[in-house]
Amino acid sequence: MTISTRSQAKTRAESDAIVSPESLPIIRLPLRFEGDDRRVIVRPLILGSTRVMSVLGRVARFDEPTVERLLARVLAGFGQRHENLEQVFDSHFARAATLTGFTCDWSLTRRRLAGSYFSMEYAIDSAALFNPSIVPHFDQTGLDEGSLRFIMSLRATGEGHLSSIVFRTGVISRELDLTIDPPPPTLHTARVDPDHRYEAALFRRKLGEMGVTGEAVDRVMQSLPPEGFTIAELSAAIERVRPSIPSDAREALRAMQWLANSNYHIRLARRAQLSELVIFPMSEEEARGIEDLRLVQFHDNGTVRYFGTYTAYNGMRTLPMIVETSDFHRIDVHTLNGPAATNKGFALFPRKIGGRFVMCSRIDGENLYISESEYVHFWESAQRLRAPKNAWELVQLGNCGSPIETPEGWVLLTHGVGPMRSYAIGAMLLDRNDPLKVIGHLDEPLITPVGEEREGYVPNVVYTCGALLHAGHLFVPYAQADKSTSMAVVAMDELINRLLDSRPGA
Numbered sequence: 001m002t003i004s005t006r007s008q009a010k011t012r013a014e015s016d017a018i019v020s021p022e023s024l025p026i027i028r029l030p031l032r033f034e035g036d037d038r039r040v041i042v043r044p045l046i047l048g049s050t051r052v053m054s055v056l057g058r059v060a061r062f063d064e065p066t067v068e069r070l071l072a073r074v075l076a077g078f079g080q081r082h083e084n085l086e087q088v089f090d091s092h093f094a095r096a097a098t099l100t101g102f103t104c105d106w107s108l109t110r111r112r113l114a115g116s117y118f119s120m121e122y123a124i125d126s127a128a129l130f131n132p133s134i135v136p137h138f139d140q141t142g143l144d145e146g147s148l149r150f151i152m153s154l155r156a157t158g159e160g161h162l163s164s165i166v167f168r169t170g171v172i173s174r175e176l177d178l179t180i181d182p183p184p185p186t187l188h189t190a191r192v193d194p195d196h197r198y199e200a201a202l203f204r205r206k207l208g209e210m211g212v213t214g215e216a217v218d219r220v221m222q223s224l225p226p227e228g229f230t231i232a233e234l235s236a237a238i239e240r241v242r243p244s245i246p247s248d249a250r251e252a253l254r255a256m257q258w259l260a261n262s263n264y265h266i267r268l269a270r271r272a273q274l275s276e277l278v279i280f281p282m283s284e285e286e287a288r289g290i291e292d293l294r295l296v297q298f299h300d301n302g303t304v305r306y307f308g309t310y311t312a313y314n315g316m317r318t319l320p321m322i323v324e325t326s327d328f329h330r331i332d333v334h335t336l337n338g339p340a341a342t343n344k345g346f347a348l349f350p351r352k353i354g355g356r357f358v359m360c361s362r363i364d365g366e367n368l369y370i371s372e373s374e375y376v377h378f379w380e381s382a383q384r385l386r387a388p389k390n391a392w393e394l395v396q397l398g399n400c401g402s403p404i405e406t407p408e409g410w411v412l413l414t415h416g417v418g419p420m421r422s423y424a425i426g427a428m429l430l431d432r433n434d435p436l437k438v439i440g441h442l443d444e445p446l447i448t449p450v451g452e453e454r455e456g457y458v459p460n461v462v463y464t465c466g467a468l469l470h471a472g473h474l475f476v477p478y479a480q481a482d483k484s485t486s487m488a489v490v491a492m493d494e495l496i497n498r499l500l501d502s503r504p505g506a
Contacts, residue, residue, distance in 0.1 A: 003029050005176035005473070005489050013450045018460060019392040019418045023427075023444045024498050026488050029178065033132070033154060033168065033477075033485040035125040040081065041187050041278055042088050045120040049100045052118070056102055059114045064107065071113040078121070083186060089115030124164060124187060124278055125156035128457055130479035133295040133401055133466035135306065137169060138327050146174025148470045151274060151328070152477060153293045153308070154485060163289030165279040165310070167328075172470050178487070184276045190266040190331070197228040198260060206259060206337050210317065216245045216252040231260045255317075259335065262312055262319055266331040274328050281312075288313040293323075294347045294465045296402035307376065309336070309346040309359075320346055322377065340371045340379035345398045347466075348376070349435070350405065358435060360385070360412065362398040368414070370436050383436055386428070392418040392445055393426065400425055401466025404474065405432065408496050409439050413476070415463055416445070423461040424448040425478060429499040440502035446495070447478060447488055456481025 010025035047055070062070070079085050093115035096102070106114075137149035152168045166187075170180040204221055207213065223237045238253050245253065268277050281289050291311040298307050305326050312319040320336040320343070336346065342363050349358040356372045359379060363369050369382040388397045393416020400413035410430040415423055424445035431437035449462045464478040474490040 001031075001182075002177055002179040003031055005029065005178060008489075013448055016450045017445075017448045018420075018450070018454065019422050019424060019448060020390070020444045022448055023442045023446055024490075024494055026447065026490050029487040029489065031178070031180070031487050032480075033129050035123075035127060035129045035156070035158075035484075036183070037123050037126045039125055039183070039187060040121045040123050041189050041280065042078075042082050042085065042119050043122045043189070043280065044092050044095060045118050047096075047118065052096045052100050053102065055117050056096070056100070056114060059110065059117070060104075060106075062110075062113075064110070067107070067110045067113050071109055071116070074113070074116045081121075081186070083188070086112055089113075089119060091115070092118040123158045124166060124280075125154075125158060127157040127159070127161055128483050129154050129156055129166070130482050130485055131155040131292045131463055131465050132477035132479065132485050133293055133308070133464070134468040134475065134477050135295045135297045135466065136468070138304075138306070143171065144173065146471065148172050148468075150468055151295070153295055153465070155290075155292055155479075156278075157289070161289075162281065163291050163313075164281060165290055165293050167274050167277055169273075169275050172468075172475065174471060176471055176473060176489070178475075181275060184273055186276065187278050188268060188272050188276045189278050189280050190268050192264050192266060197230055198234070198263070199228050200224055200226045202337070203259070206335060207256065209337065209339065209341070210255060210259070210319070212252050212255040212259075214249060214252055216241060216249045217256065219245075220253070220256060234260050258314060259319075262321065263334050266323075266333060268329045268331075270329060277328065279331075288315040290321075292344070292465050294345075294399075294401045296348050296350050296466070298348065299351045307348050309348060311344045318344060320344070322346075322348075324376075334377055336379060337377055338373075338379040340369070340382040347399045347402045349410070350402055353433065353435065360399045360403065360435075362396070366396045368397050368399065385430075385436060386438060386441070388416065390416065390426075390443055392416050392422070392424050392448070394418060395421070400464045403430065403435075404467065404469050406469075406492065406496060408500065410435055411474070411492075411495065411499070413446070413464065413467055414441075420460060422449065423463055425462055425464060425476070427495060427499060429496070440499040442498065443502060446490065447476065449480065453480040453486070456483030458482035 008027045012022050012025040014021040089112040093111045096118045132154045134152045137151050149171050156166045219241045220237045293308045293310040295308045308323040325331040345362045347360045357376045359371045361369050367387045368385040370385045371379045371382040388394050395417035400415050403410035403412040412428045414426040425447040426442045428441040429439040462478050467476040476488045
């Protein structure tokens with residue numbers, strides 16, 4: 001699909017803007033990313049240990065010819081829809097056996113048949129495809145002069161509104177033609193490798209920041225090597241302590257396991273395309289999903305890498321996370337640590353300022369903050385950048401992804417929540433050397449929900465997790481009502497001029 005941006009008319013929502021008129025004319029592209037029921041992955045079917053043993057007992061009663069016939073039928077029905085399906089069944093059988101302590105001398109065929117009963121298809125974005133972020137692609141070869149290949153991440157939700165991350169790719173030409181690569185017919189859930197070792201002092205510190213303390217934590221940590229431990233050693237220590245811990249204190253044990261499981265590596269097969277990758281919740285502790293990845297291409301002394309911040313959620317608490325990669329084939333996933341690493345909406349600046357990493361966040365759920373740190377995984381303090389002020393953002397104010405650097409300053413897109421919980425996208429201009437200094441900010445939104453954009457799973461919401469500057473234009477993918485995603489284009493010089501005009505005394 002190719003769309004000519006220059007052939008689209010600029011419009012400025014005024015009378016149909018539900019809260020405030022838009023600040024300046026923008027281009028809304030006739031483009032929509034929507035969920036697709038046909039995009040499926042294979043995920044474990046989580047059953048309790050008693051039910052797992054019941055299923056295993058029933059599989060044990062089949063004779064071998066029946067086992068072979070049943071597995072062949074499953075593979076015939078699902079094998080064309082998924083790569084390496086038999087290996088997936090192996091993994092899911094092993095998971096069930098570990099859960100129950102089940103041992104057997106079964107044939108490989110019987111184990112795979114059993115694994116198929118602990119597996120299910122999951123339509124990854126059947127409910128929604130929203131909250132996008134966009135960055136330059138790591139591979140810019142083979143393009144016409146002046147063109148830019150990009151990566152777009154999107155939050156996908158399916159059955160149970162469980163969130164994961166998917167990717168799309170495309171090219172923006174020098175003439176501002178936007179081409180979207182077709183989505184692949186099959187998807188890959190990445191292979192996960194847990195971190196090798198955890199530092200005991202750091203692990204305990206993060207537990208304290210999460211509010212997880214008490215006798216259960218003390219007893220587990222005292223039994224672990226102070227110089228470091230593996231996830232297997234932690235799991236064994238938790239199980240040794242569990243029987244003697246009161247039931248009302250066992251949530252701490254679960255939180256410890258959750259924290260360990262939240263630090264891991266993702267590997268995507270070299271032959272797989274990035275648009276085939278699904279970053280799916282990797283453990284039961286991420287039961288409610290992965291929310292709102294904010295990607296940034298980070299430049300540091302001539303090197304380029306990618307960071308992304310997101311929120312892990314288990315239905316009870318949130319955990320701020322950060323991912324790091326150079327090519328999206330190996331992605332390192334870690335927790336964000338420190339007193340300033342709380343709440344949601346962390347967005348890393350695309351380079352260091354004064355030799356330090358800089359992050360924009362909303363640590364109190366209401367105001368915008370700026371943090372600085374020598375280490376990207378540790379954030380000790382934060383200073384308030386701005387509180388809600390305008391009518392369309394009085395409930396809360398947050399960022400909409402990493403800021404864009406321009407000669408005039410950092411352009412930071414924001415989101416504001418106004419009356420009737422309506423969300424709009426705004427913008428601020430920050431000093432390049434001192435991002436705590438606000439040069440100007442839009443008094444009215446840049447993008448506000450209008451027309452059909454208002455209707456969806458969560459009405460009256462437009463939202464983005466990051467924009468991309470190319471050929472003097474800001475490409476802003478934005479979600480509509482937590483249901484689908486579209487794209488707006490803004491001339492950067494017009495936006496900068498409007499922000500400069502908003503300076504006090506301008």
